[in-house]
Amino acid sequence: MAATKRKAISKKLRFDIFKRDGFVCQYCGAHPPQAILHVDHIVSVKEGGGNEDTNLVTACDRCNLGKGAASLDSIPASLAERAADTAEREAQLRGYSAVMAAQRERIETDCWEVGNIFVDQFQLDGMRRDWFQSIRLFVEKLGVHECIQAMEIATSRKPFSKNQCFRYFCGVCWNKVREGEDA
Numbered sequence: 104m105a106a107t108k109r110k111a112i113s114k115k116l117r118f119d120i121f122k123r124d125g126f127v128c129q130y131c132g133a134h135p136p137q138a139i140l141h142v143d144h145i146v147s148v149k150e151g152g153g154n155e156d157t158n159l160v161t162a163c164d165r166c167n168l169g170k171g172a173a174s175l176d177s178i179p180a181s182l183a184e185r186a187a188d189t190a191e192r193e194a195q196l197r198g199y200s201a202v203m204a205a206q207r208e209r210i211e212t213d214c215w216e217v218g219n220i221f222v223d224q225f226q227l228d229g230m231r232r233d234w235f236q237s238i239r240l241f242v243e244k245l246g247v248h249e250c251i252q253a254m255e256i257a258t259s260r261k262p263f264s265k266n267q268c269f270r271y272f273c274g275v276c277w278n279k280v281r282e283g284e285d286a
Contacts, residue, residue, distance in 0.1 A: 116142075116159070128163035129161055216247060245279055
C-alpha cells in the first residue's frame with residue numbers, strides 16, 4: 104500500500120481528542136503534568152489511516168514514540184474499563200487476604216490446641232517459640248488431629264523431662280509425615 108501523505112491535525116481537533124479521552128494516555132494511563140500528551144493514529148498514516156476522530160487517540164510521548172507506525176486492532180481499554188479492572192483486582196486481593204488471615208488464625212488456634220496438651224502436662228506458663236514453630240510445621244503437614252494424637256502419645260509415655268517429651272512428639276510426627284509420603 105502506498106504511503107499516504109500526513110495531513111496536520113488541527114489544534115481544535117487535537118484538543119477535542121484530549122478532552123474526549125480525559126487528558127489521559129489511552130495506552131498506559133499517564134496524564135499531565137507527568138507526561139506530555141500527543142494525538143496518535145490508531146491506523147497509522149503509513150497504513151492509510153486518516154485524521155478522523157475515530158482513528159485518533161490520546162497517547163503520552165513515551166507510548167506514542169514507542170509505538171511508531173505499528174497498527175492496533177482496536178482502541179485500547181478506556182480509563183473506565185481499566186478502573187473497573189483495577190477495582191476487580193482489589194476486590195480479589197481483599198478476598199484472598201481475608202481467606203489467608205482466617206487460615207492463619209485457624210492454624211494458630213490448632214497449634215495452641217496441640218501445645219496446651221504439653222503445657223498442661225508440665226504445668227508451664229507458656230511454650231518456647233521454637234517448639235511452637237515445630238508444632239505449626241506439623242499441624243500444616245499433618246493436620247491438627249494427627250498432631251493431637253502425637254502429643255497425647257508423647258505425654259502419656261511419662262517422659263523424664265519436657266525436652267525428652269517434645270523430642271518424642273517430633274519423632275512421632277516425623278514418622279507420620281514419612282508414612283504419608285510413602286502412601
